[in-house]
Amino acid sequence: MIKYIKEIFSDIWNLLLGMKITMINFIRPKVTEQYPENRGKKQPFERFRGELVIPHNENNEHKCTGCGICMINCPNHTINVITNQITTEDGKTKKVLDKYMYDLGSCTFCGLCTQVCPQKAISWTPNFEHAVFTRSKLVKQLNHPGSKMEEKKVAAPAAAPKKEGEGNETNVQQ
Amino acid sequence: MLELDKFIEWIHSSLLYLIGLDWVVSLIEYVLIGVAFLSLYAVLALILIYVERKICAFFQCRLGPTRVGPWGLFQSIADMVKILLKEIIRIDKTDQLIFKVAPFIVIIGSFCTFGALQFGRGLHGVDFNVGLFYMLAISSLGVVGILLAGWASNNKYTLIGAMRSGAQLVSYELSAGISLLTMVIISGSLNLTDIIEGQANAWYIFQAPLPALIAFVIYLIAGHAETNRGPFDLPEAESELTAGYHTEYSGIQFGFFYLAEYLNMFIIAAIAATVFLGGWQPFHINADWAASFNGIMDCIPTWAWFFGKVFALIFLSLWVRWTFPRLRIDQLLKLEWKILMPISLVNLLLMAVWVLIF
Known part of the structure; x- marks a missing residue:
């Protein structure tokens, strides 16, 4: 009998505790983003995988060698790397990047391409506004027109310390 | 004014x-x-x-x-x-007549209570001498409609939902009725006008603090269960029964069930406000020094008092609804028959003793 009464009081206390927690949530600031109104005021977090890009430095140079490892690793053929064979001054044939085609429409944002890239030439930006009017506009060329590969000796200004972390991860996996 | x-x-x-x-x-x-x-x-x-x-x-x-x-x-x-x-979809192999009548029974059951509710001073449809009894009786009529809807839909989910609703309502009607009966002891009348007039100086929850408070809490729990909402929403447990008894309904027929559910919430809160919190009576302190305070309280129109109390109780019910997880059917029946029912019977006795002594 005493146990029965005790149980009732402890249960009521527990229910009140639960109600207290919901009341705290009730008066807490709300997390809803009112998107079109707050456009540009708030960015998604830094590591958000919004869109694949090839970072270019100020001389319009990128780090992509056109090796095509990202293309091979892409699970659904989102990336198409088109390369040219050129002959350098000292008579060597060399493969250079012609077009880096990226189909946003079939990308699942898995991030395998950035993980496997040996040059860390591609990375993600948090841009999430992808809406276009036709599907063909979703296929994008990532290397800027007229850009060329960055020479090895030149220090990479665009390389952030974050990417080194990613590189370490890749090494571990390999 | x-x-x-x-x-x-x-x-x-x-x-x-x-x-x-x-x-x-x-x-x-x-x-x-x-x-x-x-x-x-x-x-x-x-x-x-x-x-x-x-x-x-x-x-x-x-x-x-x-x-x-x-x-x-x-x-x-x-x-x-x-x-x-929206289109009302005609479903084959249902009991057509009962299928069509059921939503009307549900909505009539909740609408008829409005006739006896007192929304403010002189703001009521009918003044019954058994108003409280009438409201209890007519508001539990809705379950007939729910049972018919579940049966006529010819669908196992609706049938299970309706049966659960029936079991739930039959159980919880008891403790809701007993807790209201507890308050009838102190008011000495089933007439809603008399009940509200009796609370002019102090609401019943302050006139007999202990038994009235217990009865109030029990009535809120039982009433909440009667509206098939919150932690007691077994009849329409979405994850188990798609939508329960109104799975097969569409368009305005579904709208009737939806409307009746929300209005039942209002009616339960309104009965609780009338019986425990003084209906449209303003908050008065029964003392000489509080005369000016009572005068200020009287400036607020009575219908505002009524709706204020009702919406406060509705907020409480929503608070409960969005806090607690759904009960299992055995827990639901255990809560009623092993906890609420004995407590409300003892509370009835306590109230009788209280009224005798004070």
Whole structure:
């Protein structure tokens, strides 16, 4: 009998505790983003995988060698790397990047391409506004027109310390 | 000042002056009252749906409807237009007559309670001598409609939902009835006017603090269970029974069930406010030094008191609804038969002793 009464009081206390927690949530600031109104005021977090890009430095140079490892690793053929064979001054044939085609429409944002890239030439930006009017506009060329590969000796200004972390991860996996 | 009883008297006297015939005036007034109640019913449903969505969103750290009108105020109106335009799908192999009648029974059950509710001083449809009994009886009529809907739909989910609803309502009606009976002991009358007049100086919950408080809590729990909402929403447990008894309904037929559910919430809160919190009576302190305070309280119109109390109780019910997880059917019946029912019987006795002593 005493146990029965005790149980009732402890249960009521527990229910009140639960109600207290919901009341705290009730008066807490709300997390809803009112998107079109707050456009540009708030960015998604830094590591958000919004869109694949090839970072270019100020001389319009990128780090992509056109090796095509990202293309091979892409699970659904989102990336198409088109390369040219050129002959350098000292008579060597060399493969250079012609077009880096990226189909946003079939990308699942898995991030395998950035993980496997040996040059860390591609990375993600948090841009999430992808809406276009036709599907063909979703296929994008990532290397800027007229850009060329960055020479090895030149220090990479665009390389952030974050990417080194990613590189370490890749090494571990390999 | 802002009381509506003067306005109603003015309508009555001007109708009498214009027409002169007593029975014609009565007839016109019946129609007017019917229209007033119908529109009150519809408007309350819209307000309640909006309030529910907003409060539910706030409990979940969201903002709720914000797009239709300022702060999403017209959202429920847009929903109403949508539901009126929807097709009523005719389903084969149902019991056609019962299938069509069931939503009307549910909505009539909740609408008829409005006749006896007292919304303010002189603001009520009928003044029964057994008003409280009538309200209990008519508001539990809805379960007949729910059972019929579940049976006529010819679907196992609806049938299970309806049976659960039946078991739930039959169980919880007992402790709800007993806790109201506890208050009838102190008021000495089933007439709602008498019950409210008896609380002019102090609400019943303050007149007999201990037994009235226990009865109040038990009535809120049992009433909450009767509305098939919150932690007691087994009849329409979405994850188990798709939508329970109204799975097969569409368009305005579904709208009737939806409306009746929200209005039942209002009715339970209104009965609780009437019996425990003094109905439309302002908050008074029964002492000489509080005369000016009582005077200030009297300035607030009585209908505002009534709706304020009712919406406070509705907020409590929503708070509970969005806090607790759904009970299992055995837990539900255990809560009623092993906990609420014995406590309310003991409480009935306690109240009788209390009234004898004080």
